Amino acid sequence: MHLDLDTGRLVVFIFGLVLFLGIERIRPNRTPNTVPIKRLWFHSLIALVNTTLMRILIYVPLLGWLVYVEQMGWGLSRWLGFTGWTEFLVSIIVLDAFDYVWHRANHRIPFLWRFHKAHHSDIDIDVTTALRFHPGELLLSTFAKAIWVILWGPSTIAWFMFEALVSFCAQGHHSNIEIPDKAETIVSKLLVTPRFHATHHLVPRAFGNANFSTIFSVWDLLFGSRAKPLSKAAMLDFELGLPQYRSQAMSIKSWILEPFSSSNLVLEDPGESLETGNTH
Numbered sequence: 001m002h003l004d005l006d007t008g009r010l011v012v013f014i015f016g017l018v019l020f021l022g023i024e025r026i027r028p029n030r031t032p033n034t035v036p037i038k039r040l041w042f043h044s045l046i047a048l049v050n051t052t053l054m055r056i057l058i059y060v061p062l063l064g065w066l067v068y069v070e071q072m073g074w075g076l077s078r079w080l081g082f083t084g085w086t087e088f089l090v091s092i093i094v095l096d097a098f099d100y101v102w103h104r105a106n107h108r109i110p111f112l113w114r115f116h117k118a119h120h121s122d123i124d125i126d127v128t129t130a131l132r133f134h135p136g137e138l139l140l141s142t143f144a145k146a147i148w149v150i151l152w153g154p155s156t157i158a159w160f161m162f163e164a165l166v167s168f169c170a171q172g173h174h175s176n177i178e179i180p181d182k183a184e185t186i187v188s189k190l191l192v193t194p195r196f197h198a199t200h201h202l203v204p205r206a207f208g209n210a211n212f213s214t215i216f217s218v219w220d221l222l223f224g225s226r227a228k229p230l231s232k233a234a235m236l237d238f239e240l241g242l243p244q245y246r247s248q249a250m251s252i253k254s255w256i257l258e259p260f261s262s263s264n265l266v267l268e269d270p271g272e273s274l275e276t277g278n279t280h
Contacts, residue, residue: 005156005157005160006160008160009160009164009167012164012165012167012168013164013167013168013171015168016127016167016168016172017127017171020127020171020172020175021127023175024036024126024127024175024176027177027178028176028177029176029177029178029194029232030124030176030236030240032124032126033123034124034249039124039128040128042250043129043131043132044131045252046131046132046133047131049135050131050133050135053138054135054138054142057139058138062142062145062146062149065146065149066149066154066156066159069149069150070153070154070156073153074150075149075150075151075152075153075154076151076152077090077091077152077153077154077155079153087155087158088155088158088161091154091155091159091162092158092161092162092165092215094152095148095158095159095162096162096166096213096214096215096219097219098144098148098151098152099166099214099215100214100220102141102144103213103214104223104225106137107208107209107212112137112140114136114258114260114261115134115136115137115140116134116137117259118132118134118255118258118259119132119133119134119137120201120208120241120242121248121249121254121255122201122241123239123240123241123246123249124176124240124241124249125174125197125201125240126174126176127171127172127174127175127176128174129174129201130167130170130171130174132255134256134259136259165215166214169191169192169215170214172194173194173196173214174194174197175194176194177194178194178232179193179195181231181232184196185229188217188229189217189218190216190217190218191215191217192211192213192214192216192217193217195229195230195232195235196211196213196217197211198235198240199227199235200212202235202238202239202240203239203240203241203242203243204238206227207227207238209225210225210226211225211227212225
């Protein structure tokens with residue numbers, strides 16, 4: 001069964017990549033700083049490296065752990081008696097909340113930021129940015145996911161569905177596309193939109209330290225980390241990425257050595273939330 005689920009996840013990934021690449025070519029929002037085809041090749045190479053390493057080092061142990069925890073009946077989901085569609089839907093919500101906490105930790109803890117900043121060093125944002133992660137971050141996130149599995153105890157089906165949904169949503173909200181202001185206001189109240197997440201990639205750290213959600217945007221509202229919505233025109237007034245890496249954004253060597261750079265290790269505390277004014 002897990003092979004079918006894994007194949008399904010791959011199909012969702014390819015579908016999302018082709019879909020959002022197509023929309024970007026028809027209705028791009030920002031003019032990219034680098035040639036799109038070069039970005040596609042660069043980030044595809046990163047994805048190939050990451051996929052190979054994760055398949056060799058991580059896939060089987062994590063899958064074995066997931067199946068073992070399910071067989072043992074561990075986790076809050078099992079103890080609360082969730083089954084069927086109820087377990088699936090609640091698991092998606094709970095796992096997305098865990099993902100929010102993990103993403104926020106990657107910005108708050110200097111050691112984790114060493115690896116996560118490889119993602120933020122991109123000076124553009126499009127669907128290929130969703131492929132731009134350092135293998136060290138993926139390895140660390142696997143340990144975090146192993147904890148999520150034992151805490152919540154999702155079914156194997158719910159886990160693979162969540163992973164596929166996260167992949168599709170990440171492709172969508174990294175895409176270089178835009179929806180009208182009125183639709184943006186409505187949709188972003190519940191779901192992470194391209195503009196909502198592009199705000200997270202803006203150079204000013206007050207924005208970069210906000211909007212951590214992956215699927216449901218409500219986590220940022222609930223935990224005081226939601227940035228005030230900007231208009232389409234206002235978004236274009238800011239650059240994307242990290243200022244100290246602009247000349248090295250498309251360098252494989254720089255991407256590999258990113259965690260070992262001493263710059264920007266201590267992140268500024270944004271102090272007040274850009275949406276609610278609460279301290280976080």
